[in-house]
Amino acid sequence: MSAWTAKRFWKDVSVVEQDGSFAVQLDARAVKTPAKAPLTVPTRAMADAIAEEWRAVDKAVNPNVMPFTRSANAAIDKVAVQFDEVANLLAAYGGSDLLCYRAEGPDALVQRQCDAWDQLLDWAQDTYGVRLAVTTGIMPVAQDETMLNVLTAPLFKATPFELVAFHDLIAMSGSLVLALCVTQRRLVPQSAWDLSRIDEDWQIEKWGADDDAAQVIEIKRSAFLHAARFYEMSDTARQGRIG
Known part of the structure; x- marks a missing residue:
């Protein structure tokens, strides 16, 4: 589920460990990058920072005020592939x-x-x-x-x-x-x-x-x-x- 351009629909934001990496979930649904890849990150500290950005969303997702999410997306969608x-x-x-x-x-x-x-x-x-x-x-x-x-x-x-x-x-x-x-x-x-x-x-x-x-x-x-x-x-x- 990609919520990068979505309006807020979730109530709960959580961090889960998956095979040594960490993912952020919105009402138990995993966040994905704009390219639809799983948003999994290497440390809990990073996942916690990303989760806080999603908790702070009011009505609609604004990438400009979500720097940790944006950087993680760049690592997965852009840097990893080139x-x-x-x-x-x-x-x-x-x-x-x-x-x-x-x-x-x-x-x-x-x-x-x-x-x-x-x-x-x-x-x-x-x-x-x-x-x-x-x-x-x-x-x-x-x-x-x-x-x-x-x-x-x-x-x-x-x-x-x-x-x-x-x-x-x-x-x-x-x-x-x-x-x-x-x-x-x-x-x-x-x-x-x-x-x-x-x-x-x-x-x-x-x-x-x-x-x-x-x-x-x-x-x-x-x-x-x-x-x-x-x-x-x-x-x-x-x-x-x-x-």
Whole structure:
């Protein structure tokens, strides 16, 4: 039963375990994705979050206010069926990582970037044995292909649910390294987001904030923080099969 575009008809929402995965039921009828696949997820924590979204439905289902359901649908309907294409798309960010592109000036901005980003490239080297090259300006810098393969390996080892989270962590920050820092708990998500915003925040400090731009930034920040939570809920090693 797919209730993704339905009006509310159910009274009870429950989570049930099915062969080590977890499903959400509406009056004992299993929720399905928009593509009619069973909406089964890897951890109870994720299932509980999805169930809460369905309990909160008032009159009609609104996907815009159901981020956990929406992300789970994407993992099942989209990423699982084209996993390699998505992983390769995200891996390309490693060759143009935000942390590797530094301002030519002013000196204060250059120093701010160095203070914030150098230690993260150090962490990547210590953790993965990979040292990314750094450049100034907008001219591309070539990264060692062997090193990139090592750095991007976690993408190809991820589950579809984890890769959905990786997508927003990388795309919203412009940095594979920052995404890895979040998933490996080197940084809390808000700190990683702030570190991705050094250039933009510098401009805001200088010229002031634009209200419309601020709304867009907040939407992206919320998506980034949600992706971090979704990744955490996707990790069966951290969550446990029952929690």
